[in-house]
Amino acid sequence: MTFHPDNTNRLPVYQQIARHFEQDILKGILRPGDKLPAERKLAIQIGVNRTTVVHAYDLLRSCGIVTSVKGSGTCVAQEQWGVRPLHLPNWQDYANGGTFLPTLPIVQRLAEAKQQKLGINLSSSELTQEDYPISILKQICKELPFNGSLGYPDPNGYEPLRTALHQFMDTQFKMNTDPSGILVTSGAQQALLLITQCLLNPGEAIAVESPSYFYSLPLFHSAGLRMYGVQMDEEGLIPGELELLLSKRSIKMLFLNPTYQNPTGRTLTESRRKEVLAICEKWRVPIVEDDAYRSLELSDETQSPQPLFSLDASHERVIYIGSLSKTVAPGLRIGWIVAPEPVLKRLREAKYQMDHGSDIITQQIAEHYLRSDLWEKQVEQLRHLLEQRRRAMVDLLFANCGGILSFTVPKGGYHLWCRCTPNVSDTKLLEACIKQGVLIVPGTVYGAHPRFVRLSFACNQVENIAEGVLRFIKAIKQSSPADD
Ligand SMILES: Cc1ncc(COP(=O)(O)O)c(C=O)c1O
Incomplete structure (x- = not known):
């Protein structure tokens, strides 16, 4: 050498x-x-x-x-x-470095299968392309005066949009807000990111519904937060379980998606909302209310209960998150936060450091959309479509599941949560579904037992839903029981 x-x-x-x-x-x-x-x-x-x-x-x-x-x-x-x-x-x-954790392997596998269009997609929290109000948005773009400044946008969000959101929440949700108490974000997702990064510290504990959409988000894990699930039943989170958790652990915040919850489709009843507020007041735990699916009650159902934000007389205990993704289009990336001023100040500064404010042109489009009666018309149509799709899914499941599945019919939103009777493994079931040509989300993604599966009835036309459900049932029958 x-x-x-x-x-x-x-x-x-x-x-x-x-x-x-x-x-x-x-x-x-x-x-x-x-x-x-x-x-x-x-x-x-x-x-x-x-x-x-x-x-x-x-x-x-x-x-x-x-x-x-x-x-x-x-x-x-x-x-x-x-x-x-x-x-x-x-x-x-x-x-391999940095603070953001990689996506869960099972979610990566699903994303890969979606990209390769390996089957009828019953896994997505999106609508079909035809459901989005493309011609209306085109028309708005044509008519937009574009009279705003093209410098860096107001970090709070475009002022006319905040005023429109304030009026929108007042008329649609009976929420009492102020335009200066609203921060426009890039979807509800950025709102959650800002809250976890700015208001919580690594190692701190938060409570979430079990199962929960939040569990599927690596951003909670990346922020180093410890998540504790609170059991739910058909009426949403169980207040007694919450009280028990808060008495045992030092919980910094409660994250809820109380209306037509993703993934279960369940809605926290009004009386439980009041109980949850009282418990959180007692234990001094603030609540984050992610209300992305409000307005999507399906045609034969009663209206959704008031937001926790409105039921809280102090208006100080609940941080409210809204989004246009589920009623207009996720591609617009319009979400917002309603919160007390010290919180908004901190989040606004962080958002400014992150992206110097949200895209002004999209905000102008959203403002025009909300100011007209277009939103109401669009949502009315959407409820009708979703109702048909839900019916197609439910009817087929009832007719064909023959003891291998159980579920409750969701009253709104996009999702149906079902329990497989055979003791299936999540990865095996997903692979069996892909083989059959249908995509579903295993419940483990949301922190549930492998027997649970989330089906979305929003992202397909009725005919495809029917075929997808039949393939799903075949896949369950074919996937061998998990090794105990
Ligand atoms: C409960 C819930 N919150 C937030 C989001 C993210 O929404 P956005 O597109 O506004 O970021 C989703 C998307 O599926 C969701 O289901």
Whole structure:
């Protein structure tokens, strides 16, 4: 071995060793499968500490240039040889870092299957393309005066939109707000991100419904929050269970999606809303109310109960999150937060640091949309469509599930939550569904037992829903029971 580290070189010794081997590999002196010297032997030979050699081999390994097999030492990689030279950044190493956690493997698998259009999609919280008010939005774009400034937008949100949202919440939801108490966000998702990043600290505990949409969001886990689930029944979260949790743990915040909840479709009754407020008042726990599905009561159902925000006389205990994604279009990315001023100030500053305010043109479009009677017409149509789709799904399930599924008919929203009677495994069931040509979301994504599945009736026309449900039932029958 002719190589010796150069003490005058500013490159650390372990990198010099790694580069030496990389050069030998690139020049073909070392060929795929050839062994590198044993760490201890090389360390003695070139007069360095063994850990320096270990470090150098680690670097080569992390670039995929060499591989190590226990007991056989370190060899030049057979397949990836030469693919990623050392002088290029190892992006995989960077990608494994940072604060945001990767998406759950089962969710990645589902996303992949959706992208490849591997089946009828009963997994999505979106409508079909034809359901979005495209021609109306085109017309609004044509008529928009675009008289606003094109400088960085107001970090609170475009003022006319905040006024329109205030009027909208007043007329549609009977909510008493003030335009200055509203922050426009890039969807409800950004609202949740701002709340978790700005109002909570890593290690703190939060309570969520069990099962819960929030459980599916890596942003809660990435923020280092400990999540405690509170059991639900058909009337939503069970107040006694909440009280028990709050008496045992120091919970900083309660996150609720109380109306036509994602994933269960359940709605917290008005009397329970009052109980939850009283319990949270007693234990001094603020509530985040994510109300993305309000307004989507289906045609034969009674109106949804008032928001917790309105039932709280103090208006200080509940942070309210709204969104246009479920009633207009998720592509607009319009959400908003109603909160007490100290909270809004903190969130506004963080939002400004994040994106310098939301896109002004979309905000103008949303403002025009809300000011007209278009929203009401659109939602009326949507309820009708969703009602038909829900009926198609429910009828088919009742007619064909033959004891292998149980569910309750949701009163609104997009989702139907069902329980499989056989003891299925989530990954096996998902694969069986993909094989049958239908996409569903396993309940484990929301923190539930593998037996549960979320079906969406929003994202397909009636004919496709029928076929999708039949395929789903076939998949359950075919997927073998989980190994206990
Ligand atoms: C309960 C709930 N909250 C928030 C969101 C995110 O909504 P947005 O598109 O407004 O970010 C969703 C989307 O599916 C949802 O189901």
